[in-house]
Amino acid sequence: MAHQDAYCDYCDAHEHHHEEHHHEHDTHEQLWLIIISAVLLVAAVAVEHLTALPTWQLLLVYLVPYLVIGHDTLKEAVEGLLHGEPFNEHFLMSVATIGALCIGFLPGAETQFPEAVFVMLFFQVGELFEGYAEGKSRDSIAHLMEIKPDYATLADGDRRVSPEEVQVGDIIVIRPGEKVPLDGVIVEGTSALNTVALTGESLPRDVAEADEVISGCVNLSGVLRVKVTKPFGESTVSKIIRLVENAGEHKSQSETFITRFARIYTPIVVLAAVALAVVPTLWNIVQYSMFNVQWIYRALMFLVVSCPCALVISVPLTFFGGIGGASRRGILIKGANYLDVLAKVRTVVFDKTGTLTHGVFAVTAVHPDSFDEHQLLHLAAHVEHFSTHPIGAALRDAFPDEATDGCKISDVRELAGQGIIARVAEKEVAVGNTKLMDSVGAHWHDCEHLGTIIHVAIDGTYAGHIVINDQVKADSAEAIAALHQLGVQRTVMLTGDRQEVAENVARTLGLTEYHAELMPADKVAQVERLASANAQQAAPLAFVGDGINDAPVLARADVGIAMGGLGSDAAIEAADVVLMDDQPSKIAIAIRIARRTLRIASQNVWLAIGIKLAVLVLAAFGAATMWLAVFADVGVTVLAVLNAMRTLRA
Numbered sequence: 001m002a003h004q005d006a007y008c009d010y011c012d013a014h015e016h017h018h019e020e021h022h023h024e025h026d027t028h029e030q031l032w033l034i035i036i037s038a039v040l041l042v043a044a045v046a047v048e049h050l051t052a053l054p055t056w057q058l059l060l061v062y063l064v065p066y067l068v069i070g071h072d073t074l075k076e077a078v079e080g081l082l083h084g085e086p087f088n089e090h091f092l093m094s095v096a097t098i099g100a101l102c103i104g105f106l107p108g109a110e111t112q113f114p115e116a117v118f119v120m121l122f123f124q125v126g127e128l129f130e131g132y133a134e135g136k137s138r139d140s141i142a143h144l145m146e147i148k149p150d151y152a153t154l155a156d157g158d159r160r161v162s163p164e165e166v167q168v169g170d171i172i173v174i175r176p177g178e179k180v181p182l183d184g185v186i187v188e189g190t191s192a193l194n195t196v197a198l199t200g201e202s203l204p205r206d207v208a209e210a211d212e213v214i215s216g217c218v219n220l221s222g223v224l225r226v227k228v229t230k231p232f233g234e235s236t237v238s239k240i241i242r243l244v245e246n247a248g249e250h251k252s253q254s255e256t257f258i259t260r261f262a263r264i265y266t267p268i269v270v271l272a273a274v275a276l277a278v279v280p281t282l283w284n285i286v287q288y289s290m291f292n293v294q295w296i297y298r299a300l301m302f303l304v305v306s307c308p309c310a311l312v313i314s315v316p317l318t319f320f321g322g323i324g325g326a327s328r329r330g331i332l333i334k335g336a337n338y339l340d341v342l343a344k345v346r347t348v349v350f351d352k353t354g355t356l357t358h359g360v361f362a363v364t365a366v367h368p369d370s371f372d373e374h375q376l377l378h379l380a381a382h383v384e385h386f387s388t389h390p391i392g393a394a395l396r397d398a399f400p401d402e403a404t405d406g407c408k409i410s411d412v413r414e415l416a417g418q419g420i421i422a423r424v425a426e427k428e429v430a431v432g433n434t435k436l437m438d439s440v441g442a443h444w445h446d447c448e449h450l451g452t453i454i455h456v457a458i459d460g461t462y463a464g465h466i467v468i469n470d471q472v473k474a475d476s477a478e479a480i481a482a483l484h485q486l487g488v489q490r491t492v493m494l495t496g497d498r499q500e501v502a503e504n505v506a507r508t509l510g511l512t513e514y515h516a517e518l519m520p521a522d523k524v525a526q527v528e529r530l531a532s533a534n535a536q537q538a539a540p541l542a543f544v545g546d547g548i549n550d551a552p553v554l555a556r557a558d559v560g561i562a563m564g565g566l567g568s569d570a571a572i573e574a575a576d577v578v579l580m581d582d583q584p585s586k587i588a589i590a591i592r593i594a595r596r597t598l599r600i601a602s603q604n605v606w607l608a609i610g611i612k613l614a615v616l617v618l619a620a621f622g623a624a625t626m627w628l629a630v631f632a633d634v635g636v637t638v639l640a641v642l643n644a645m646r647t648l649r650a
Contacts, residue, residue, distance in 0.1 A: 027131050033069055034124055040065035041117050048113070055104055055111060062101070062113040070097065070120040089307045092270070093123050096303040100626065103296060112297070115626040119304060119634075126309065126634040129641050148237055149181035149215060155225055163215075163232040174224045180217045183235045184226040186210065191222035195581075216240065239573075240332065240580075261311065269306035269616070273299040276620065294622060301619040301629040309633065310608035314640035315601050321647035322597030330580040331590045338576045341559045342594035346539035347530055348488055348587065351523070351553075352495035352505060354546035355563045356584060357470040361390045363398035364471075365449050368464035376464050380456050382409050382424045383431045391454065392420075394468050395431075415439070419454075430457040437462065450504045472505060475585040480509045482588035486595075489539075492530065494523045494553075523553050531558065544587060550574075561587060597647050604640040611636050 044061045047053070053061070067074075076090035097116040104111030151160045155171040163181040166172060171187065174180055180193070192204035195217050204220055207213060213226055215237035232238060277299035284295075319336035326333050333339060353359045366373040381399035384392035412422040418439065419432015430440045431454060437444040442457035444465070451469030455462070480491050493514040495502050502516035515526055531541045543550070543557035551574040554560030562575035563582060579586045615632035618624035 027128065030124065030128055030131070034121065034128065037065045037069035037117075037121050037124075040068060041114065041121065044117070045114055058111065058113060059101060059104070062117055066097070066101070066117045066120060069117070069124050070094075073120065073123065089123075089309045092266075092303050092307045093120065096300050099296070099300045099303070103293060103300070112626065115630075119626065119630050122630050122634045126637045126641075129638045148241060149179040152181035153178075163235075166228055166232065168228055168231055170228050172226050172228060174213075174219045174226060176219055176221055176223070178219050180213050180215050180219060180226070182226075182228045182232055183212070183214050183230045184228045185212055186224055187227050188225040189222050191224050192220045193217040194220055261308070266306060266308055269302060273302035273306065276302055297626075298619050298622060298624075301624055301626055302616060304626070304629040305612055305615050305619060305632045307633045308608075310612075310637040310640045311605065313637060314604040314608070314644045317641065318597060318601040318604060318644040318647050321644055322593055325648050326590060326593045329586065329589055329593075331586055331593070332578040332580060333590070333594075334576050334578075338559055339594040339597050341540045342542070342577070342591050343598045344538075344540050345542045345559065345591060346488055346537070347490040347492065347534055347541045348483055349492045349494060349527060349530060349541060349543045349553075349557070350511075350584075351543075351545040351550050351563075352493050352497060352502065353470060355544055356476045356493065356505065356509060357472050358582075359470060359546065361394035361452070361468050362471055363394055363466055364451055364469045365447075365467035366464070367447060367449075367467070369462055371458070371463050376456055376466065378407075379424055379427070379429045379458065379463075380431045380454065380466060382407055383412075383420050383422045383429050385409055385422075386412060387414075387420060391452065391468055395454070395466065398466075428459050431455075450501055469501075472508060473582065473584060475583055477509050479584035479587060480511060482585060483591070484510070486588055486591055488591075490530075492526075494518055494526055520552065523550070524556060527553050527556050531556070534558075542587075544584070545575075561590070593647075600643055600647055604643055607643070608636050608640055 041062075044065060047061050048058055070093075073090045074094050076088070077094035080088045080091050097120050100112040100116035100119065104113065149163050152163045152166050153160050153173045153175070154166070155173050158173065166182055172181065172184070176191070186207060186209050188209060190206075190208040192206050193213065195205050205217075207224070212229075213224070215232075215235040277296045280295040316336075319339060322339055323333050323336065333342075350356050363377070366376055368376045371379075377395070377399040378401075381395045384395045387393075407425050410423045411428075412420065414420050415432070415436060417433075418436040419430065421428065421430045421436075421440070423429070430436055430442070433453075434444055434455060437455045437457055440457050441460050442455070442462040444455050444457075444462050447453050447465055447467060449467045449469075451467045454466045454468055456464055456466065483491055490513065491511045493502065493506055493509075493511050495505075495514070495516055496518050497505075497516055499516045502514045505511075506514035515522075518526065527541070527543055534541050540558035542559045542561055543553050544561045544563055545554055546563055554562065554574040554576075559577060560575040561577045561579065563579055563584065577590060579590075611632050615624050615628055619629060
């Protein structure tokens with residue numbers, strides 16, 4: 001069966017042969033070949049017991065099921081020899097089974113025809129399980145491949161074209177049920193988008209005019225007209241697909257170990273098998289003038305057992321399954337090596353804005369002095385009518401009727417670093433900080449609430465203040481608690497916010513420490529300090545940021561995790577792990593998946609090496625049979641593959 005690119009360098013040289021084999025016989029056809037060969041083997045055994053055929057005629061009977069099930073393996077073995085890669089599983093199986101077929105013609109030897117055919121048959125059963133597991137692993141990330149759009153509909157002429165043909169600035173039409181083919185901005189229409197393929201979340205996302213949309217989502221209801229902002233090659237869907245396709249290029253430490261192990265282990269065992277067949281046999285001939293076929297039989301068992309299939313298949317498959325299982329939860333991991341690091345993380349450093357908080361200002365409290373809350377918000381929202389500042393947007397959002405209530409706004413003046421003064425319905429309203437209040441002669445007072453305090457004065461008289469703050473995400477506290485339960489020793493928050501704001505967020509979420517009023521360069525220095533301290537304990541550090549202004553810190557951390565990766569170019573480019581939604585709780589899930597993946601990979605390594613070494617020792621002393629050798633190779637491979645498939649359950 002075809003091996004993934006991630007499988008190992010041991011398989012790389014003959015991987016294209018596996019792919020040809022896969023195309024010639026799909027799983028269904030291979031199953032039928034196994035069934036037919038099994039029936040023919042039973043028939044051959046019946047012929048052997050019911051007749052007294054000479055050995056050479058009996059060989060012809062057994063060759064029928066042998067060639068039916070083994071012709072592809074024999075072909076692969078020959079091609080491996082021609083390409084200078086003899087030590088592959090096909091060569092070892094071919095030599096062992098051909099040797100078992102021939103051993104019956106040696107003096108004093110019993111025929112091993114059934115064993116030879118069964119070894120080849122069971123080997124194909126192992127290949128069948130490998131193919132099934134590989135298919136399951138690929139299916140687990142196939143939902144990401146489904147996000148690739150087939151076409152885009154140009155508004156000009158209502159023509160369907162390939163997404164690659166659409167230019168930046170073109171207007172495309174997206175009807176209900178269609179995939180969003182390219183990134184862009186809605187110029188007309190409202191709808192709901194299904195983002196499950198990107199985020200793993202089933203809740204639709206409502207969109208309207210001026211909202212950004214990203215490729216890979218599915219339009220659920222209304223017709224949308226979208227202005228394209230990026231070519232297809234730079235779109236979100238293209239970057240995600242490239243990320244998933246290239247994940248196999250980054251091997252884990254376990255995979256690297258298996259690659260080196262297979263390169264050394266297999267030739268040594270093959271040479272040991274040759275020595276086991278030749279040296280004792282020559283000794284018997286020289287000393288006792290006697291030929292003993294048992295040593296050759298033991299050597300053939302050595303060859304069967306020596307196949308490293310269980311390792312070179314199951315371990316990379318385990319990591320591939322772990323990456324696939326994570327992708328089902330909207331967690332994109334760029335390579336198996338990052339699973340290694342994630343599993344060992346003991347310090348997680350967070351950016352605050354956009355990571356632990358929404359990064360969007362909102363009104364959290366209204367404290368009027370001489371007006372009621374409604375009037376205070378009404379006047380403040382009108383003054384901020386033309387403002388592009390996030391604070392202005394927060395005030396307008398808190399009073400959505402501002403744009404339609406008909407109040408006249410005039411004489412708008414913006415004072416840099418202070419605020420805005422405007423005339424609203426014949427009243428002069430000043431909205432800003434304490435400096436603005438001092439300049440208009442309003443006697444303001446402070447507020448005990450944390451956040452940005454927006455003071456309001458009407459005709460020079462203090463009217464009250466409005467508290468605006470960044471909102472903590474609903475699952476941030478849950479995320480920090482889950483990390484502590486997993487044994488993460490330090491959870492650190494870095495922010496450019498004021499000391500008291502940072503302290504409040506850290507206390508609310510249960511963080512172990514925080515550092516406030518930091519410039520971007522200060523964040524890098526803090527991560528350098530924490531990483532240096534962790535390096536002495538061999539405990540990796542993870543940094544979690546929004547992927548836009550945290551690229552230097554993401555790159556410096558042992559593993560960079562991008563939060564809010566939905567549509568963020570910088571997140572996909574800079575991070576090692578991309579969370580395709582805005583949930584900090586996914587970090588603990590990613591660490592659990594990584595630890596479980598490494599645990600299963602370790603189980604497979606010890607299972608395969610332990611059983612193989614035990615059977616090799618037994619074979620050398622004549623205490624093993626060919627059936628036990630088959631179990632030590634193909635049986636262990638099947639068990640390891642089945643164990644590896646557990647990683648698909650995220």
